[in-house]
Amino acid sequence: MIRSTSKPVVNDNPFMKPMEWVSLALLVAVIFVLLPMLLDAFRLNLVGKYLTYSFVALGLVICWGFGGILSLGQGVFFGLGGYLMAMYLKLEASSVENTKIQSTPGIPDFMDWNQITELPWFWKPFQSLPFTLIAVIVVPAFFAFVIGTAMFRRRVGGTYFAIITQAIAAILTILIVGQQGYTGGINGITDLRTLNGWDIRTDSAHAILYFVNGALLVGCILFAQAVKKSKLGRILLAMRDKEDRVRFSGYQVASFKTFAFCLAAVFAAIGGAMFTLQVGFMSPSFVGIVPSIEMVIYAAVGGRLSLFGAVWGTLLVNWAKTTFSESFPELWLFGLGALFIAVVLAFPNGLAGIYRTYVEPRLTRRVKALEPAPAVALPHAAE
């Protein structure tokens, strides 16, 4: 990290450095003012959908960038959050009067198609909204806790962890697709209508959900920033760079890793729940290996060490995906593949890295030129 050397700083470790406040202000301005002004309702909803992915990217920055744990199973948690939300919405949409043409009224349509005559026990609690909202956070966190504890206590890390999380993503996808009667199968849970009586399909509802989503995202960024600034964040970094040394200093490495993994899971689940609300369905195509790895590339493009970069990276990759796959569908996969390779080979720190190496030094130089001569010279160029 580059330390601000321009002024004698009073607080040596502020919550956010001036440049980070500027980044936050810029992000808030773009999400809450610029995009809603420029885009029509359809495109704004699309951006809202992208922003739900950036929750996952944000979690990956904590878990992969800071903690050094690459999870290729973040789609699992995104999907869990999304599915839990979708279960509530689906139950509300399948009231007895909405489904009176079914042989068993009052259960979701796909259950009826699969000759299920009674609501399964694990669906029943999702008739309650408070329970659903708690479950969206708790279930993925618990799941991540179990996986994390089992693996990190046995000192499984790095590539092995990546492969096993990937296998878990594969398992969950096969399970969801196979258990059609309980999960909606390959089509997922569709035709969601209302949230506690409020129609989520209208343009105004989409707009409100977009702003709620944006606010949640900013909240998550601030929380992640707090983690990054805390002692916990520094231990994570230390662990990534020299795990044994942290362990020998008496820290429970496994617990810290599990925490980072759980936090990433919770972020992803929030994103998933918001995805379901804004897009109106959830399907296994957001759970499996391919989407999980794609989510990693969002974080990588933005810069695996930058919280704000994660959001910009997600927006950029998805914008490119939509634009290219609309006009040149064949080229998109070539582009995405090349992006993976380029990010790894040439820009390991992504957009944030480019910004830090090329843009920030110039900006600060400008700012300094305006100020009365600072006492400390500029070390940035050397860094």
Place this chain on the structure above:
Amino acid sequence: MLGDYSLGDLSSIFVMQGFAGLILFSVYVLMALGLAIIFGQMGVINMAHGEFMILGAYMTYLCSGFFQTHLPALFPAYFFVAMAIAFLASGALGMLVEWALIRHLYKRPLDTLLATWGLSLILQQAYRSIFGAREVGVELPSWLIGSVQVTDTIEIPINGMFVMGVTTLITVGVALLMYRSRFGAQVRAVVQNRAMAGAVGIDTERVDRLTFGLGCGIAGIAGSAFTMVGSTGPTSGQLYIVDTFLIVVFGGAASLLGTIASAFSISQTQSTLEFFLSGSTAKVITLLAVVGILMLRPQGLFTLKVRR
């Protein structure tokens, strides 16, 4: 679920499903052998391994078409040519990829994962542009079609036996190459201590490139064998990549014996369960069992006692 079958039926089912499992096992072993060399020996996570396999499958498809139209007399023997071409094509592409991409990333194993995933996307799209999105199948020569009737209830397909024979030959060949040849000694030396291996005069870069090429080439042969049991599409390889990685990890990376043992247990469990349960449930149970065991025993079934 077992009650409806008599004892004789059950044993036939186990033998037949066991044999179906052996074909799956052969493809798994061939794929996993290449991956075990690349991941186990070099520590590179090659997510494009499935695409190298599919390259072999497409080469076989091209060969089958070529022999049918131009050399129909030699058609019965085309499969041997196809396997050689598949090996060479995948191996050459592998060496090219190692030179252009992998060698810059040896110090960052997690990044090889992302880069090779990107490569796999590019290859998939390339296959789709060149060969079309539809799955293709190859024409088998007549001597590979049919099955051998062992008893009244048990019959064994010939192409399955052929695939198994090829697998056995290649496995033995790889074992000899890795443990009995000078090249194998060099590979193992580089794995154990790169700096020291370089210091005693081994050209580590060349060894890396050849090892990677060898792993990819074996994947090509796996693809060739794969055409006999399944049809080839641009994304067929991706379906196998997770299974293959699990096999290598489950067997204990860097152990060829472990790779074979784990490929055997996974494929047999899956195909036996498949008969009694639906395919997806069988797969879920198999994968869950593997992941569960790996959580308890992360080093896999077999491990080398090497100080790292």
